[in-house]
Amino acid sequence: MKEKKLMTRRRAIFTGLTSASALLLSGCLKRTPPPTYGxxxxxxxxxxxxxxxxxxxxxxxxxxxxxxxxxxxxxTGNNNPADPKIKASYSKIxxxxxxxxxxxxxxxxxxxxxxxxxxxxxxxxxxGQRTQITxxxxxxxxxxxxxxxxxxxxxxxQHAGIFPAARFVSFYGYDNYAESIDxxxxxxxxxxxxxxxxxxxxxxxxxxxxxxxxxxxIGYKSVKYLSRVVVTDKFVDPGPDISNGWSWYTGI
Ligand SMILES: Nc1nc2c(c(=O)[nH]1)N[C@H]1C(S)=C(S)[C@@H](COP(=O)(O)O)O[C@H]1N2
Ligand SMILES: [Mo]
Numbered sequence: 001m002k003e004k005k006l007m008t009r010r011r012a013i014f015t016g017l018t019s020a021s022a023l024l025l026s027g028c029l030k031r032t033p034p035p036t037y038g039x040x041x042x043x044x045x046x047x048x049x050x051x052x053x054x055x056x057x058x059x060x061x062x063x064x065x066x067x068x069x070x071x072x073x074x075x076t077g078n079n080n081p082a083d084p085k086i087k088a089s090y091s092k093i094x095x096x097x098x099x100x101x102x103x104x105x106x107x108x109x110x111x112x113x114x115x116x117x118x119x120x121x122x123x124x125x126x127x128g129q130r131t132q133i134t135x136x137x138x139x140x141x142x143x144x145x146x147x148x149x150x151x152x153x154x155x156x157x158q159h160a161g162i163f164p165a166a167r168f169v170s171f172y173g174y175d176n177y178a179e180s181i182d183x184x185x186x187x188x189x190x191x192x193x194x195x196x197x198x199x200x201x202x203x204x205x206x207x208x209x210x211x212x213x214x215x216x217x218i219g220y221k222s223v224k225y226l227s228r229v230v231v232t233d234k235f236v237d238p239g240p241d242i243s244n245g246w247s248w249y250t251g252i
Pocket of ligand 1: 074075174178206222224225
């Protein structure tokens with residue numbers, strides 16, 4: 001009888017402890033518990049797992065929408081690198097590429113990779129495909145939803161042989177616009193090199209022939225008119241003039 005009571009109390013403590021950690025898990029993070037969850041001798045796993053998942057929460061997928069959610073999308077078309085009005089600071093190369101319907105376009109992948117080189121659109125398409133309907137949020141206050149199809153950047157970087165020390169990726173457009181992201185965002189499954197918008201070839205005002213889509217970051221990270229991708233071990237901020245007040249990291 002006495003023994004039975006003791007057992008019950010011990011069980012009560014056990015239950016209390018495990019339900020406390022269950023509360024922590026469900027309340028704070030709403031994520032899958034570790035495989036060792038419930039084992040009192042392994043409660044340390046819960047904390048490590050929560051800390052890890054908390055830190056890595058940018059791996060979570062950005063919301064994807066339905067076709068019926070697709071909205072009108074203002075192209076910041078004044079950035080057409082070949083626009084005669086602003087050509088002075090832009091590239092003659094882009095104008096030539098555009099004239100030939102981008103058939104000669106190839107993306108240069110450089111830096112901390114074993115196999116730097118140029119990838120044509122056909123080369124890129126061999127490395128995978130993803131279509132996603134996502135919301136673009138611009139720092140100026142507007143947002144819009146579109147469907148993007150492209151090649152996930154992860155497999156492209158793997159194919160180029162990123163070195164283990166690689167930490168950041170910079171993207172350069174033909175209009176001299178540039179941005180960088182870290183490896184976590186670069187390898188995110190929704191980070192794609194998009195060549196199609198709403199089922200059509202990417203229009204010039206939206207970054208033809210290929211633009212970046214980083215769905216875990218604010219809109220200005222999604223570099224249009226891609227010409228170069230540079231992998232670096234150290235942090236590089238190639239972004240627009242810092243005086244515009246944009247922060248480097250604006251996860252959404
Ligand atoms: N090459 C390049 N990429 C760019 C920009 C730019 O000026 N040049 N503007 C950024 C900003 S601030 C926004 S909001 C989006 C606009 O994309 P959209 O023209 O498709 O609407 O592109 C981003 N990528
Ligand atoms: Mo923007």
